[in-house]
Structures are given as structure tokens and as C-alpha cells.
Amino acid sequence: MSDKANVVLHCEKIDKIYPGTKALDGVSFDLLRGKVNVLIGENGAGKSTLMKMIAGIEQPSAGKMYMDGEEIYFKDTTAARAKGIGIIHQELSLFPNLTVYQNIFMRHEHKKGLFLNDKEHIAGAEKILKRLEHEIPPDTLVGDLRVGQQQMVEIARNLIQDDLRVLIMDEPTSSLSAAEVKVLFKIMRELLAEDISIVYISHRLEEIMEIGDHVTILRDGKYVADADVKDIELSWIVENMVGKNTQYHRFERSIDLDKAEKILEVKNLSLPKKGGGYLLDNVSMYLKKGEVLGIYGLLGAGRSELFECLMGMRPEHTGEVVYNGENLKIKSVSDQIKNGFAIVPEDRQRQGLIQTLDICKNTSIASMRNYVKGIFLNNKEEENAVDEQIKDIHIKVADKKLPILSLSGGNQQKVVIGKGILTHPTVLLLDEPSRGIDIGAKTEVFEIIHDYAERGLSIIVISSELKEIMAIADRIYVLSNGKCTGELSGDEINEDTLVRASYAGLGTGVSA
Amino acid sequence: MKTKKTNSNQLLMTILKGRTFIVLVILVVFFSVVKDNFLDPTTLTMIAKHVALYGILALGMTFVIITGGIDLSVGSVVGLIGMLAGGLIQYGLTLKFAGVTLYFSVPVIVLFMLAAGALIGAVNGLIITKLNVAPFIATLGTMYICRGFANLRSGGATFSDIAGYEGLGNTGFKTLGSNIAGIPAGVYVFAVLAVISVVLLKKMPFGWYVLGVGGNEKSARLSGIKADQIKILVYIISGFCAAWVGMINTAQLSAAHPASGDGWEMNAIAATVLGGTSMAGGSGTILGTVVGAFVIGVINDGMTMCGVSEFWQKVIRGLVIILAVVIDQTQRNLQAKMALQARNENK
Numbered sequence: 001m002s003d004k005a006n007v008v009l010h011c012e013k014i015d016k017i018y019p020g021t022k023a024l025d026g027v028s029f030d031l032l033r034g035k036v037n038v039l040i041g042e043n044g045a046g047k048s049t050l051m052k053m054i055a056g057i058e059q060p061s062a063g064k065m066y067m068d069g070e071e072i073y074f075k076d077t078t079a080a081r082a083k084g085i086g087i088i089h090q091e092l093s094l095f096p097n098l099t100v101y102q103n104i105f106m107r108h109e110h111k112k113g114l115f116l117n118d119k120e121h122i123a124g125a126e127k128i129l130k131r132l133e134h135e136i137p138p139d140t141l142v143g144d145l146r147v148g149q150q151q152m153v154e155i156a157r158n159l160i161q162d163d164l165r166v167l168i169m170d171e172p173t174s175s176l177s178a179a180e181v182k183v184l185f186k187i188m189r190e191l192l193a194e195d196i197s198i199v200y201i202s203h204r205l206e207e208i209m210e211i212g213d214h215v216t217i218l219r220d221g222k223y224v225a226d227a228d229v230k231d232i233e234l235s236w237i238v239e240n241m242v243g244k245n246t247q248y249h250r251f252e253r254s255i256d257l258d259k260a261e262k263i264l265e266v267k268n269l270s271l272p273k274k275g276g277g278y279l280l281d282n283v284s285m286y287l288k289k290g291e292v293l294g295i296y297g298l299l300g301a302g303r304s305e306l307f308e309c310l311m312g313m314r315p316e317h318t319g320e321v322v323y324n325g326e327n328l329k330i331k332s333v334s335d336q337i338k339n340g341f342a343i344v345p346e347d348r349q350r351q352g353l354i355q356t357l358d359i360c361k362n363t364s365i366a367s368m369r370n371y372v373k374g375i376f377l378n379n380k381e382e383e384n385a386v387d388e389q390i391k392d393i394h395i396k397v398a399d400k401k402l403p404i405l406s407l408s409g410g411n412q413q414k415v416v417i418g419k420g421i422l423t424h425p426t427v428l429l430l431d432e433p434s435r436g437i438d439i440g441a442k443t444e445v446f447e448i449i450h451d452y453a454e455r456g457l458s459i460i461v462i463s464s465e466l467k468e469i470m471a472i473a474d475r476i477y478v479l480s481n482g483k484c485t486g487e488l489s490g491d492e493i494n495e496d497t498l499v500r501a502s503y504a505g506l507g508t509g510v511s512a
Numbered sequence: 513m514k515t516k517k518t519n520s521n522q523l524l525m526t527i528l529k530g531r532t533f534i535v536l537v538i539l540v541v542f543f544s545v546v547k548d549n550f551l552d553p554t555t556l557t558m559i560a561k562h563v564a565l566y567g568i569l570a571l572g573m574t575f576v577i578i579t580g581g582i583d584l585s586v587g588s589v590v591g592l593i594g595m596l597a598g599g600l601i602q603y604g605l606t607l608k609f610a611g612v613t614l615y616f617s618v619p620v621i622v623l624f625m626l627a628a629g630a631l632i633g634a635v636n637g638l639i640i641t642k643l644n645v646a647p648f649i650a651t652l653g654t655m656y657i658c659r660g661f662a663n664l665r666s667g668g669a670t671f672s673d674i675a676g677y678e679g680l681g682n683t684g685f686k687t688l689g690s691n692i693a694g695i696p697a698g699v700y701v702f703a704v705l706a707v708i709s710v711v712l713l714k715k716m717p718f719g720w721y722v723l724g725v726g727g728n729e730k731s732a733r734l735s736g737i738k739a740d741q742i743k744i745l746v747y748i749i750s751g752f753c754a755a756w757v758g759m760i761n762t763a764q765l766s767a768a769h770p771a772s773g774d775g776w777e778m779n780a781i782a783a784t785v786l787g788g789t790s791m792a793g794g795s796g797t798i799l800g801t802v803v804g805a806f807v808i809g810v811i812n813d814g815m816t817m818c819g820v821s822e823f824w825q826k827v828i829r830g831l832v833i834i835l836a837v838v839i840d841q842t843q844r845n846l847q848a849k850m851a852l853q854a855r856n857e858n859k
Contacts, residue, residue, distance in 0.1 A: 077735070077736045078736040093731040094731060095723070095728050095731055096728065102720055102723075106724060107736050109717045111717070115711075116714075116717060116719075116720070140851075
């Protein structure tokens, strides 16, 4: 591997065994000093597990870790923190009921004697947020912030650590806009200059090529390969991650969409913003039967709000909606489900799943009324329907009575999709369906989308990944700042046009 | 750009946040109109005594509820500590094997009792954290156990005329139940404990950890907060407070009944909830609890003075609690709405 001097942390043949699985199998890993160490692999590959060992969240079943040549053992996160290791979690670990500055300084409190020094906390928070170009009032409750802002607070938390030596970032950009990502990369480069070493876990391959210095690939709990980013290409990464050469390939449609009828049409849809302005400003679009329609745009463009209107969550919207040729009055979510709409929300953990229920219930819960006999629930029918759905979309499930959280991110997402499909919808709304899942599962999700569209389901997909939306959508609308700024189909679809259109609705500079 | 709606939202918010205080003022005005001796020093002193008792219990309860738990045992601890304290003063501690009976001075008894209350709290905390029993069940259990022991202490009888013996040097307990400079001793204790509670909750890292554990226990653990320790500590605080109340109550009556404190956990919870602490955990203020305790005290004594039957009082108390929680939800929803608004304004 690499020579000793520039390795700040070394993992030697780490094993991690959980009941039923060996999550890590003899993994050796070098964390290069002052570099962005990208760690990549499909879900279940072991990246998060390896990071848990380094951050002291859990301990290895076998193997050793060395820092600066000395053997180390972290019995808890405090021990790891004491050695200068910080971690930004994928699922944010903030306190929604506390203020921004309380979250930032939690466990790093500034004290005057025995008492908290809130003045220093507020000043310190302002300073770090300014550096992150995200000036949020420090006394705002974190629960009142948007996800992107929350992610910035999570990042800020780690940056205030004086003796930070290693920063682990697990999917830090999943909720950030392109502009926010730029700021983050700038900060990361500054950290490297301060001799801080970064571990960067991300599924966004383009990002890795931009910011990464060294890549290590894990697959199925084992080390596969590592290389300097400058020596390799994207395809090398994907090849090693998945074990086969995968590109997002454009699906061939067997339906002639030019002849297909419009199943849903939205005319002058507007959603007012509280306090003035519009979240959606006179948006007009249509969806054809069997079409996969893409909605592209930056964070804050109004894409999710469009879905919320269609799904009945925003009764205050104005404008016309025509469905199956008739005017549709959208009143409530359950009405919309009855009308044949289904949604797979953006926030899987908070809006897509019910974390305390098992896989079976998570899949069947939106379509429960189909399994009712009189006043009783027909368990057999429910389970049969769930089994069929699981088979249909190839969800890797050992036992559907296991808790939902026992599945990988990709399989969890498939369950949420399955839940929607079991309601027998006519229109399926997918909001960032491949967010936070690995490339293998992503491809499977695309196949599911294509498959159902071929069967006649009309699908709308929101995505902020160019390559993805270009691969799966038959036609793309671009939303920018609440306005519809572009409709592209066929050969018109290219990266340049899409990106330009996504900025077109903004004034000067980038919003959000 | 602020619209009319924003301003009316903010006004509504201010009213909601100060609702408990507004209710208190309304109640005082109401009762003083209906009962012309409501504002007499004797009445106010009586109310103050009761407010102090419910209030001290509510202080401990606030910490517990903020962590997302609940302590149903405090009423029974009040009774048990009262019996133990009374028993120690009047009858001392008999060591059969040595054939002696020990009598302790009042300060020593106070310390022992506080330690006993803290110990019961620790037991609650341990059952909840180490044995994974839900707080409701765990403290329900200790509630019965403590009440049982309180009765066992005297075989169900009351210890009356608790005064101690001059010759043994253990008089002075009644100070805890008398007025000092015209104000009941219990009120001083309440005030001191309230100040300490504010400092703990707002001015020390401990307060952040308590709120953190209540707001998101997983995040708390990931942040390196010893969530189990924090939880045990809040139950210790609750037990400690209950011990104070047990002693003050016994001193005020100069008697220890095994049934003392029966149902007082409900008053403590009501005061806490009225004060704006959410049962879901993660938020709460000491000031709110103090005002809540005043409201409970004023309602209880006001209704009694008006001759409202004990049974109707129970009905009304129940309605008050439900109303308090409903208004709390309204405030939270409004807050979320306003936050969404602010977010959109800044987009």
C-alpha cells in the first residue's frame, strides 16, 4: 500500500461480525494524511461499518487499528474524538429541539467556570456558519431548518473541533444544492491545508472525481482495490464496485409515446409562499399514459412542492388539474390515493417508511383496505400481496417479518416503491428515488421504473442527478425557482440545456 | 415582507406562550371576586404552602418529562419519606441486636431523607435504563412499593404530634413547616430549588444533555452523551424533590400519614404540562413549571373555598390538563408554521 509517513490511520485486517452477517472481512485500509480519501462501495459493502469502527461507534470483532504508528482502540466515540476523529453522519444526528449553536457546541461547550458561556457559543456559531457561507441565526431551532441547512449545521459541528485530525464525511452532499456543494469542497480543501485528513463516502461519482485524491473500493465487506484518483476513470470505479461494467443505459420504449393520450394535465398551477411570492408560479405540464416524465431542477425549485400539490398535501394551491379528461378537485391524500396517485417521498426515513414496523407492514400499509374482510384484516391476502410485490421488484428479503431497518438503503427504497405500487396507482410520483443508494440498487430502481412504465403506469420522476434523469426520462421538464423553464424531449435532452434551464428562473446568483 | 397574517401569527404566538400566566391572572381575579377573603394573608399563605408542595414535585417532574420519561412514584415517596422522617424523630432507629435505639438530630434526619429519596430515584432510573422497563411501568411499580412500605412502617397508623424530644436534641423539625418572616418555610425551599433547577437546566451542560436525550436519544448517544447516566440522574432529582416535599408536608401537619401525597404525582404532572413542558420530551422550562404550579394551587384551593365538591374538582382538574395539552399542540403547530414561513421568506 502506501508508505508509512503519509498514513495517518491504518486499519489492519478488520473483521466485524453481526449476528447473521460478516459485515467486514479482513479489511485493511490506509487513511492518507492531508488527502481526501474516498471510500466507495455498494450498500452492504461495509463502508459505513468500517467508519463506525474508526469513529468509535462500534468496535471491531478482530483486527487492529494504528494511528501515527501506535496501536489504538476506541471503546466509544469520546475516545475516538479525543484522538481528533470526527464524523458527519449520513442520517443527521442533530437535536431538532435545540438551537443551532447548542447543536454545534454539544460536547464542546465553552464554559465560564461551571456555567455555559452562551455568548461565546453564539459568536462561535456565527463564525463557523459564515465560513460555510450559510448564515443561519444561531438561536434558530434545528428542527425548523431545511434539510440542507441541517446538513450544514452537522458539518459545522465537526469543524469547530480544534484538534480535528480526521474528518469522516458520510454522504455529506445528499441534501445540498450544487452551490452548497461548491462551498463544502472549498472548505474541505482548506481543511486539507490544515493537515486534516478526510474520508469521503459518496455515491455521487462525479463528485468523487472532482474532490477525491485517493479511492478505496469495498465490495461485500472485503477490500477490492485502491488507487489515486488522477490515475483512474469513473468506469474503473464502477467496474470494481459492482464487478461489471455499468453505465446508465437509455431504455428503449416499446410504447409509441407520440400517440399516447394525456393522462394528467396541470394548468397554471400556483402555490403561494407564506409571506409573499410563489413556491410554484403558473406551472403548466402534462403527462402521457405510460410515459416516464422527468422533473429536473435545483433544490428549492418547487419540484417536491409540485408532487405535494398533486398528492393532496397542499389544498391551498390554485390552478386546474385535468385527470383522465376530467377536472380534478384535489382535496386530501387519501382521496388522491383512491384516485390512483401514489408517491414515493424524498425523505425515505421520515416520510417513506415507518421505522418501527416490519418489512411486510411497510409494504402493505398504504393499501390495507384491499386486504380487509368485513372488519377484520385478512392476513393471508395481505402477505400474499406483499410476497408478490417483493418478487416483482426483486427486493432482497430474508424474512418479511424482520424490521424494515434491517434492510439496506436500496432495498428500503424498493419497499417504499412497492408500497406505492400495491395501491394500484395510475400515476406514480417518485421524488429522488435513487438518493442515498448504491449504483447497483440504482440500476435496479431504474429497471423497475422502466418495467412499470412499459406495463402502462404513468410515472413522474424528480431527480437532481443529470445522468440519471437523462437515462430514465422520456421527456423532461425543468423547474427553476417555481417556474417551468424548459420542456425537453428526445434529442433536445442534453446536459448543457438542462443545467442552463435550471438556473433560468433565478435572479442574480443562486438561491437556496 | 410581513403581511397582516405574519403579525397576527406573532401576536397569537405571544399569547400562547404566555397563556399559563394569563390563565393564572384570570383565575386570581376570578376567585378574588367570588370570594372576598381570597386575597387575605391567611388564604394566600395557605395557597403558597400548597403551591410550594406541588411546585417542588413539579420541578423534579420537569427534568424527568423533558427526557421523555415520567415519574408516577413521587406521591408515594412523599408519603414514605414523611413516615420515615416522622418515625425517626418520634421513635428513633431501634437496633434490636444491639438493644439500643438511636435518635438523630433534625439536620441529620433531613440529610438521610434526602439521600433516601435520591436512592429511590436511582432505583427508578436503574430499572428504566438497565432493565429496559418503560418509565410509566417502572414508576407505577415503585409507586405501589413505596406506598406499601409507608403503610408497613406504622401498620397503617398515623404518627401524630411529631415534635421530637428536648432531651434528645431532635426538636426543630416543625421549623420546616412554619412561617419564617411571615412566609412558609416550604416556599423558601421551593424558591431555592427552583433557582437551582434553572441554573442546572439553562446554565450548565447538564441541561443541554437532558434536553438532548429527550429530543433525540440516538443523536445524544452518538454525541458521546451518557444517556443512561442522564436518565438516572433526572429520576434522582425527582426523588430528591419528593423527599423535600415529604418532610415539609409532615412538618406542616406535625403528623405523618401513610396516605400523604396520594395523587400528588398527578398535580406535579399537571403543573409541568401546564407550564409548557411537552410529554414527548425535549422541551420545557422551569419558569413555566413554576407558573403551572401556581395555577394548580390556585385552582385547587379556589375551588375548595367556593365549596366545589371534591368530585367536581377532579373533573375540572382533568379538563384543565387536557385543555393544557391541546393548547400546547396548537402552539407547536403555530411555531412550525411560522418557521416554514420564515424559511420560505429566506429562500
